[in-house]
């Protein structure tokens with residue numbers, strides 16, 4: 014499966030937030046979307062997911078050689094085709110327990126087998142399954158946000174700053190999870206704003222985004238070597 | 250004062266509170282889930298009253314069995330009406346100004362009032378008597394219908410509680426209340442749940458009308474007074490909270506009935522004084538949570 018966007022132009026509240034954004038993510042690869050705060054990373058993910066409707070440009074899903082245009086489709090329809098979102102800020106449902114957060118995403122009681130599969134990635138979650146979302150630490154929330162995406166058995170996961178604001182130990186274990194998911198054939202598009210080092214050996218390739226425009230596409234080492242791109246993305 | 254009078258008035262208050270609860274729980278659900286202040290909720294209650302009246306008095310004859318059928322008809326007709334209103338009229342307004350939604354629900358009051366007048370005429374439609382017998386209490390009588398209504402009100406509260414805490418759909422609605430965007434991105438069909446939620450709220454208003462009509466009679470515009478008090482109930486109890494609607498209904502029901510008895514001049518004023526005091530201490534109402542602003 015491949016999810017891709019062509020020439021997205023997005024306006025929010027009379028402001029052009031994305032222009033000419035094109036990008037791809039396929040099963041089994043980890044793609045980084047790198048850019049500073051306000052560059053348009055979240056908007057890009059939201060447009061792919063159908064949460065934001067682009068003024069022009071298209072979003073496609075290619076599955077088993079069949080190309081499907083999904084521009085402006087309802088998010089739940091896109092989710093139904095195998096795309097999941099791990100939102101920035103996690104958005105764990107606060108008055109639902111860990112199990113219930115998984116239940117609503119699955120659409121019913123999660124079968125034991127699937128549950129064990131998910132808890133294999135996050136054994137900690139298995140131990141706090143009856144805790145309310147509001148009582149979870151940042152790390153636990155992030156694990157649950159990924160677990161919640163996983164119970165839907167997605168082929169592609171859009172992760173919005175999944176490593177943001179977490180303790181180094183948790184970052185390390187989430188990095189391992191991301192690698193394992195790729196090994197399982199899941200495609201991941203993940204955004205990163207600040208700390209490029211922690212995604213350096215994680216991503217197969219990256220896009221650089223600045224002020225709503227894709228300014229780089231290629232290997233991360235090439236991006237880091239490119240003075241002009243570095244200046245646009247980090248202003249250094 | 251006569252103790253039996255107090256007992257009878259307590260049943261009066263409980264009856265009144267039960268009706269208020271059925272109406273305001275629906276109003277509160279719709280607001281809590283969809284952030285829509287449904288001004289037409291009282292008009293839906295009125296339609297529910299006419300439907301039960303028609304089934305029981307015009308069609309089947311007054312007995313418990315036809316009462317139950319009348320309630321079911323009110324639930325189905327008004328719930329269905331709610332779903333149609335949401336799908337056809339409200340849905341196009343999502344993401345637009347809240348004023349438009351308010352205007353629409355206000356327009357619905359006028360439309361439904363006229364529709365009711367067209368179908369049933371402008372005159373009051375009263376039950377000849379309450380279903381069931383009365384229990385003597387001292388010099389007074391407590392109709393069994395009051396007790397039935399109170400039990401029904403509590404049962405509905407319990408069923409709603411179980412629905413939102415035990416069923417996946419109920420939990421999905423709570424997830425959607427927190428963030429419709431994220432719920433949708435997780436594959437939850439939020440369009441269907443919005444329609445269901447509005448339909449559920451409307452169905453509760455319909456049931457309330459059916460339960461109220463034997464005592465209060467059906468008339469065009471009967472929803473207006475009750476909607477104002479329902480707003481007081483949910484402001485006191487907290488917007489979006491079933492528990493709040495229950496407690497708020499009891500507070501408003503008892504203060505209304507006992508003020509009428511003790512100090513009629515203050516009958517309505519007291520409710521607003523209570524409301525103002527609670528808002529001073531807890532601006533979100535007794536069981537209200539901070540409502541997160543939506544992006």
Ligand SMILES: Nc1ncnc2c1ncn2[C@@H]1O[C@H](COP(=O)(O)OP(=O)(O)OP(=O)(O)O)[C@@H](O)[C@H]1O
Pocket residue numbers: 025026030048049050051052053054055056057101206544
């Ligand atoms: N709902 C909105 N209303 C107004 N402006 C918005 C909205 N959403 C995004 N923007 C603007 O669009 C631009 C891109 O925002 P976006 O959230 O996509 O950036 P980002 O790269 O995800 O940033 P961050 O690293 O802070 O998450 C910003 O300038 C932001 O101010």
Ligand SMILES: [Mg+2]
Pocket residue numbers: 054055056101173
């Ligand atoms: Mg962002």
